[in-house]
Amino acid sequence: MRMTLGEIKKMAKEVIPDGIPYTVDLEAGTIAIITPTPDAFSEQGNSLTVKLAKAVRRRIVIRPDPSILSSEEEVLETVKEIVPEEAGITNIWLDPALAEVTIECDDPAQAIGPKGANLVELRNSLGWLFRADRSPAIESRTLNNIRRYRKETADERRELLRKFGTRIYRPKRSSTPWVRLTALGSYREVGRAMHMVTTNESKILIDCGAKPTTNRSETQPFFDAPELLPLENIDALVITHAHVDHIGMLPVLFRYGYRGPVYCTPPTRDLMTLLQQDYIKVSKMESGDGAPYSLADIETCIKHVIDVGYGQKIDISPDIKMTMENAGHILGSSSVYLEIGEDKNLHRLLFSGDIKYEKSWLFDAATVRFPRVDSLVIESTYGGRSSFQPTRQEATEELQDLIRRTLAKGGKIFCPVFAVGRSQEVMVAIDQLFKSDDFTSDPCTVWLDGMISEATAIHASHPNFLNRDLRQQVLRGGDENPFNSPWFKTVDSRQRREQIVLDPSPCIVLATSGMMTGGPILHYLQHWAPNDRATLAFVGYQASNTLGRRLQEGYSEIQLSSDGKSYTVDVKCDVVTIDGFSGHSDRRQLLDYVNALNPKPRRIICHHGDDTVCNEFRKTLSETFKVRAAAPQNLETLRLL
């Protein structure tokens, strides 16, 4: 049921008894009731909030009116008075845009008090909304900066949330409903993902990635497609997950003037900020002219982010509702389910995003429980005829065997990894080996180079997005938290990196970038490629036209360059590929995923795979499931309704 802001206000007036003071406000798609008497909305047995949510069939939040909010100093002082010392407070974060206070502490149960008594007392005396979270084992610099920045820009954010909401609840345009999908990147290729959904009423974008390639003309999605302009006509941008091929070019849109909302999960928000900052750094080092955006563009982007949790259905435009669900691929990764239009013109469109349809060390398998999918846009990375992968268990055993053998001969292992996803997966596998009873050697140091430590801190800060076993280990902390183990050490300076490459003792290095297109991994490669006791181990996908792919294919010498000079390096080290650690489903899992959707989608669109792979997968899908399957080219548009 679609509504305008006027209709929502009218409905609120009918439900809320006279005499209770309130105003209706919008936080993007969420309806906020601002009131100096929040208690009137939450009294036991007579919850006005529930009544109101039922009437408007949308999420309602009750926010305290600014007139009843105490100052920041009073909040900090009173929290320390009311919360007992045993709670072990480490941080207190205020978000004035939402009137929320987060108390980070060692023992949240102590902070909350019996039946929530402490938090209720705080709310009653200070007006703010309180929550208590366990302090993360490793603090994330990125997350702390985002919280600080959000606090500084609270007034502006409040205005933006209202502006986004007003646009979502605008009056209906009376015309015949239709839906189209335009391919703006990642079709018949891996990289620069961008999709556009256009309806008779709105326009939204999904993802905005960069392509890892030496071909400069192909790094960006098709920003010059006329459909994209003017940018102010775009209602919303949705981000499936924080890999560079999905978020690398997002700040470019802000540089060009986009000022609409960006919807993503909180871990995606943190990870993408980290990776975009790194993208600027790496681009500067590798090509003189640097990235096509600046830190200021990344900040502007953060201001426009709307946090979305899994399973939360929200309006993102007048005729589109969106729900994000776990995609099992990396921290915070989502499949995006869109319900477009209503009644007999309802079209349900699912973007799988990058998916892992198997439980991994870190995440549960991708969700397949969607009410109904009319059209599915699915990734095809390993959709080719011969793309079968070993299970996670087999991959783990292979890696653990490799480590045992290499340590026995006093060698080194270096792995190119994405900072996000594969590195934490490999860390957990190594940790399990070093802690197991039948591991009789001494554990060696595992060096983490290039943002991996910070990415790991972000994992530790969002335990709710991990699978249950790991979440419990992380929350219990101490020795149980694998990310805390003493063998993991961060490469914190250039000097340290120099020491590591010259040190003859055995060790393991996990370094970025994942496809060896840049980053510190090249430094280890330069020194260790000629060393026949070293092992270069690939654990992730290597796209065509990358150095990683060439090494995997067995090149015996390679060209590297540093300080503007290029030189040749002989490759004498072992080169091994351990399949099965991938965050992507293999062919069998992709087919199982489609098979598990009930009922089957009527139309399937393949993207995110090399040219021939997309085509092979399309064929298989149409033969196996008797559905309309397509593998369009970039810039093509399909009509879905």
Ligand SMILES: [Zn+2]
């Ligand atoms: Zn990905």
Ligand SMILES: [Zn+2]
């Ligand atoms: Zn991807």
